[in-house]
Amino acid sequence: MSALLSLRGVTKRFGGLVANRDVTFDVHEGEIVGLIGPNGAGKSTLFNCIAGYFSPDGGKVFFQGRDITGYSPEKVTHLGIARTFQIVKIFGNMTVRENIMVGAFCRTWSVSRASEEAEAWGTFVGLGGKLDYMAGELTLAEQKWLQLGRALATRPRLLLMDEVFAGLTQAEIKSAVNLIKRIKEEKGITVLIVEHVMDVVMPLSDRVIVLDNGEKIAEGKPEEVSRDERVIRAYLGEE
Amino acid sequence: MNPDLMQAITSGLLLGFIYSLVAVGLTLIWGVMDIVNFAHGDFLMLGMYTSYVLYTFFGIDPLFSIPVAGALLFVVGVVTYRTIIRRILDGPMLIQIFSTFGLMIFLRYVIFAVFKPDYRSIQKTLLSGTFRIFGVYVGIPELVAAAGALVTTGIIFWIMNYTKTGAAITATAENREAAQLMGIDPDRIFSLSWGIGGAAAGIAGALLANFFYIFPEVGGVFGLTAFVVVCLGGFGSIHGAFVAGILVGLVESLGGYVAPPEYKHIFVYSIFIFVLLVRPRGLFGVT
Amino acid sequence: MNLTGLFLIRKEELNLRSLLFTLGGVFLALAYPFVFRKPFPQDLLIKVLLFAFLGNAWNILGGLAGQVSLGHAMFFGLGAYTSTLLFLNFGVSPWVGLVAGAFLAGVVSIILGYPSFKLKGHYFAMITIAFGEVFHILFRNVDAVGGASGLFLPILDESFGNFYFGVNKIPYLYIILSFYLLSTLTIFLLDRSKVGFYLRAINSEEDAARSLGVNSALYKSVAMFFSALFTAMGGTFYAQYVTFIDPPSVYHLMLSIQIVLIVILGGVGTLFGPLVGAAVLIPLSEFTRIYLGGTGRGYDLIIYGLLIIVFAVYQPTGLMGLIRRRK
Ligand SMILES: Nc1ncnc2c1ncn2[C@@H]1O[C@H](COP(=O)(O)OP(=O)(O)O)[C@@H](O)[C@H]1O
Ligand SMILES: [Mg+2]
Numbered sequence: 001m002s003a004l005l006s007l008r009g010v011t012k013r014f015g016g017l018v019a020n021r022d023v024t025f026d027v028h029e030g031e032i033v034g035l036i037g038p039n040g041a042g043k044s045t046l047f048n049c050i051a052g053y054f055s056p057d058g059g060k061v062f063f064q065g066r067d068i069t070g071y072s073p074e075k076v077t078h079l080g081i082a083r084t085f086q087i088v089k090i091f092g093n094m095t096v097r098e099n100i101m102v103g104a105f106c107r108t109w110s111v112s113r114a115s116e117e118a119e120a121w122g123t124f125v126g127l128g129g130k131l132d133y134m135a136g137e138l139t140l141a142e143q144k145w146l147q148l149g150r151a152l153a154t155r156p157r158l159l160l161m162d163e164v165f166a167g168l169t170q171a172e173i174k175s176a177v178n179l180i181k182r183i184k185e186e187k188g189i190t191v192l193i194v195e196h197v198m199d200v201v202m203p204l205s206d207r208v209i210v211l212d213n214g215e216k217i218a219e220g221k222p223e224e225v226s227r228d229e230r231v232i233r234a235y236l237g238e239e
Numbered sequence: 240m241n242p243d244l245m246q247a248i249t250s251g252l253l254l255g256f257i258y259s260l261v262a263v264g265l266t267l268i269w270g271v272m273d274i275v276n277f278a279h280g281d282f283l284m285l286g287m288y289t290s291y292v293l294y295t296f297f298g299i300d301p302l303f304s305i306p307v308a309g310a311l312l313f314v315v316g317v318v319t320y321r322t323i324i325r326r327i328l329d330g331p332m333l334i335q336i337f338s339t340f341g342l343m344i345f346l347r348y349v350i351f352a353v354f355k356p357d358y359r360s361i362q363k364t365l366l367s368g369t370f371r372i373f374g375v376y377v378g379i380p381e382l383v384a385a386a387g388a389l390v391t392t393g394i395i396f397w398i399m400n401y402t403k404t405g406a407a408i409t410a411t412a413e414n415r416e417a418a419q420l421m422g423i424d425p426d427r428i429f430s431l432s433w434g435i436g437g438a439a440a441g442i443a444g445a446l447l448a449n450f451f452y453i454f455p456e457v458g459g460v461f462g463l464t465a466f467v468v469v470c471l472g473g474f475g476s477i478h479g480a481f482v483a484g485i486l487v488g489l490v491e492s493l494g495g496y497v498a499p500p501e502y503k504h505i506f507v508y509s510i511f512i513f514v515l516l517v518r519p520r521g522l523f524g525v526t
Numbered sequence: 527m528n529l530t531g532l533f534l535i536r537k538e539e540l541n542l543r544s545l546l547f548t549l550g551g552v553f554l555a556l557a558y559p560f561v562f563r564k565p566f567p568q569d570l571l572i573k574v575l576l577f578a579f580l581g582n583a584w585n586i587l588g589g590l591a592g593q594v595s596l597g598h599a600m601f602f603g604l605g606a607y608t609s610t611l612l613f614l615n616f617g618v619s620p621w622v623g624l625v626a627g628a629f630l631a632g633v634v635s636i637i638l639g640y641p642s643f644k645l646k647g648h649y650f651a652m653i654t655i656a657f658g659e660v661f662h663i664l665f666r667n668v669d670a671v672g673g674a675s676g677l678f679l680p681i682l683d684e685s686f687g688n689f690y691f692g693v694n695k696i697p698y699l700y701i702i703l704s705f706y707l708l709s710t711l712t713i714f715l716l717d718r719s720k721v722g723f724y725l726r727a728i729n730s731e732e733d734a735a736r737s738l739g740v741n742s743a744l745y746k747s748v749a750m751f752f753s754a755l756f757t758a759m760g761g762t763f764y765a766q767y768v769t770f771i772d773p774p775s776v777y778h779l780m781l782s783i784q785i786v787l788i789v790i791l792g793g794v795g796t797l798f799g800p801l802v803g804a805a806v807l808i809p810l811s812e813f814t815r816i817y818l819g820g821t822g823r824g825y826d827l828i829i830y831g832l833l834i835i836v837f838a839v840y841q842p843t844g845l846m847g848l849i850r851r852r853k
Contacts, residue, residue: 275652323839326839327838327839333588333794337787337838344830344831346831348831349828351827352825459779470652499667501666502667504659505660508659512653515656516642
């Protein structure tokens with residue numbers, strides 16, 4: 001089985017700081033993969049290297065076998081990778097529907113078509129009743145659902161999510177977990193979740209990759225990884 | 240060396256010190272609060288008219304008007320902050336731009352209405368005449384103005400680097416919240432920055448009044464040049480503004496030497512555009 | 527920034543009433559010169575419509591895409607000079623000149639805009655000032671384009687083909703009215719097309735827009751192209767109407783500022799804001815000029831300055847914001 005997404009030796013520096021060092025891993029079609037690690041491990045940086053916001057200083061990123069290293073964010077999206085932001089970035093002065101329509105326009109020029117898709121995706125992420133609300137009026141959790149719906153409307157093969165659970169209540173985390181499962185099962189979209197808290201990602205992920213100090217220190221099934229010495233130490237060091 | 244070239248370099252240097260002073264005031268405000276004062280050149284214009292009025296109606300030599308202009312424009316700066324800027328600090332960028340633009344137009348045309356568009360100058364001052372050195376003519380008012388600008392820039396530099404107030408301003412510029420936690424009142428610092436920025440422009444204007452034409456729109460050229468200097472020196476950097484001011488003075492003067500003088504500002508704007516596009520943090524900034 | 531995305535007519539408001547309202551307005555404008563037969567009021571309406579048109583043009587870039595240009599006079603000047611020079615040197619019809627000028631301005635806007643779009647906020651605004659000033663200085667000093675003394679259009683036969691009607695202001699009024707309507711319709715359609723959604727998204731959160739596949743540099747260029755194109759049309763109209771152009775009248779920074787001011791006063795990113803802004807500001811400045819001691823005293827500009835400050839501080843959503851709040 002060939003990989004949907006492959007990273008090969010990805011390195012990213014900020015001045016003297018090496019945020020990602022020689023990171024290599026694959027994500028396969030139909031998986032939910034968790035990318036975890038303590039704060040400052042370099043998860044968001046790696047994420048941005050995949051999504052086109054940073055250009056890696058070394059190494060390559062492949063998507064469906066194609067070298068996408070250094071592609072612009074919009075080009076990456078057109079190829080089938082969608083993302084959400086750790087700090088929510090919604091279009092506050094547009095309605096929920098219009099927010100999602102911007103995503104849907106990725107695949108169509110038709111306004112009515114985009115509007116229909118917005119309704120469908122809005123309903124899918126649980127905002128069906130709030131389609132005509134201004135996005136700025138939503139709660140934080142709803143804004144996170146909106147980011148998801150908007151990203152899904154671009155019809156990705158791979159969905160990248162940065163810290164979706166941060167700032168959510170227990171009940172909200174539960175529905176987020178459900179939603180992510182449905183994204184995989186009903187829509188057949190592969191998911192890469194970046195997360196700093198382990199407890200939620202572990203049961204959800206088919207496989208996890210652990211970053212610490214910019215390097216990959218472990219990879220495998222959740223239960224294996226959570227027993228790994230180095231992972232435990234990395235997380236303990238954080239406390 | 241070619242005497243004309245020497246002359247151009249000398250005039251450029253002298254003018255450059257004034258540009259430095261004007262730009263230091265602008266960059267201070269900018270660095271501290273991320274607000275661009277489009278009325279900065281018109282603060283300078285007010286400084287010039289202060290000298291003009293004191294001279295014409297009270298017979299005071301422009302040399303002695305310099306501190307008055309500085310003090311007056313300090314007040315204008317503070318009042319501007321308290322009445323306008325404070326209210327738009329967190330507003331949309333367009334509104335921030337336009338509030339100081341509005342002030343620029345207002346100040347410029349109040350002076351226009353009062354003093355008419357005429358070009359004026361102050362004759363028969365204490366400082367006058369030229370001397371010749373190494374085949375180059377140096378105007379005494381120009382020389383004194385450059386020296387005065389240098390001294391004033393030095394004072395501001397000293398305040399910023401060696402006083403508690405300066406440290407508080409720097410701290411606020413770097414991180415408003417952190418400064419607040421350290422017991423610094425950002426509102427007071429902002430107010431003070433506008434005061435110092437205004438005073439710098441006012442003093443520059445009063446220095447210029449000794450030899451430069453005085454007219455309501457004079458601030459336009461100096462204001463735009465100050466933007467170029469600030470951008471070249473790196474936004475918010477005082478020593479950057481100092482060096483860049485001298486550079487821009489030289490470029491303008493040499494531009495007028497190699498090409499017809501009407502085009503000299505094109506050189507200045509071209510540098511501006513180039514720096515913005517290629518090195519947006521300025522020539523000396525870290526990228 | 528959250529001033530935008532305020533387009534007055536949202537879908538639910540696009541009903542019979544607003545359509546009748548608009549048609550009524552057009553009818554009033556058509557009938558106006560037959561009620562007000564003196565040159566002054568006719569000239570006033572022409573100027574109001576010209577600036578409403580320029581405000582619309584600016585709004586495409588500034589209001590929709592959120593890129594604040596303070597150099598739009600350069601496009602106005604390019605339009606005015608292109609048609610005038612083509613006519614004076616080659617006898618080309620001003621209508622052809624209008625198209626040529628608009629196209630030239632559009633191309634120039636993309637050449638200058640594309641590299642500048644990576645600059646944000648104040649920095650973009652400042653580079654547009656610099657571009658505008660370079661144009662101003664060049665046209666003031668190059669004798670082949672008239673230099674500082676400017677260019678006069680000769681008196682021609684009065685005809686539509688010549689874009690010249692002598693002292694008869696009615697045709698000018700109708701022409702600028704159709705320009706205005708054309709720009710309004712363009713914005714209306716643009717706003718509800720994919721391009722409009724993309725521009726508003728860029729305006730609101732550029733990074734998020736790009737994550738959804740929006741090529742922001744491309745769409746900003748599209749906005750700038752239309753913005754420049756319409757502005758240049760305004761320039762040609764001005765040249766034909768006034769029959770004299772020089773750098774201070776068509777390339778001055780104050781012209782750029784005046785255009786933006788009208789939009790701010792009316793309401794940034796609103797469909798009818800520029801018209802409202804122009805309808806208030808232009809008569810205001812004309813009347814202050816008349817009643818407060820002739821031209822060239824600058825009283826009108828003092829009021830401008832004060833208005834800008836007051837609106838910036840107290841009413842940043844402009845007059846349209848006031849109107850809507852009362853509903
Ligand atoms: N744009 C940037 N410039 C400089 N340093 C950065 C930048 N982004 C992140 N860093 C640094 O890179 C390291 C990794 O950050 P990040 O990828 O955000 O970690 P994580 O998402 O795992 O918490 C941190 O030390 C952070 O300070
Ligand atoms: Mg992170």
